Amino acid sequence: MFTGIIQSVGNIAELKRQGTDARLRISTGKLDMSDVALGDSIAVNGVCLTVVEFGSDHFVADVSSETLLRTSLGDLGQGSEVNLEKALTLNTRLGGHLVSGHVDGVGQVLNRREDGQSIYFDIEAPSELARYIAIKGSICVDGVSLTVNAVDGAQFTLTIVPHTLEETTIRHYRAGSRVNLEVDLIARYLERLILGDQAAETGSSHITETLLAQSGLVTPKS
DSSP states (O other): OBOSOOOEEEEEEEEEEETTEEEEEEEOTTOOOTTOOTTOEEEETTEEEEEEEEETTEEEEEEOHHHHHHSGGGGOOTTOEEEEEEOOOTTSOOOSOOBOSOOOEEEEEEEEEEETTEEEEEEEOOGGGGGGOOTTOEEEETTEEEEEEEEETTEEEEEEOHHHHHHSGGGGOOTTOEEEEEEOHHHHHHHHHHHGGGGGSTTOOSOOHHHHHHTTSSOOOO
């Protein structure tokens, strides 16, 4: 588990393709590696990767074809900057929100605009994730815990303050940038909880108005 509070911006020092998989050697920048051990988890742009080799200023991780396909890691090349966060411990401050490091989908930055010292980004999420994104709710974008400021269908808006812009790869976002998205865990579990016994039925993965009415959460239409 992670918090979505980025600890360092590193870069891809080496990327070796191994068939459909890849091995990444990541320079860790200011990330403290003194307590890292083999097998530890480090989030790279929001993707939980396992440390298979490491040194004082780098670590190596293997990336499966499935991960390359379902995240933006496949877009990276040598020199690409990445957001880094070590897995949280029981005495870690939870400054962001609970993040699993399991990317739900890849979104696309639609535009970037300035307003005072803040930068606004409009991002389009895959349509199947839209129901999990709520105004003032939490979302993880490339490993960064952020607050959703507006929602319109599958599009949502983020307001980024100068500190976050400087300390993450968000500063490089432009229209067309692809970003890893992880929706709030609570929203996913709440959906399954509301489904109740229907969660065990094949094909019953979505909440309908009828189901909400049966649960007493909405008033049925007359």
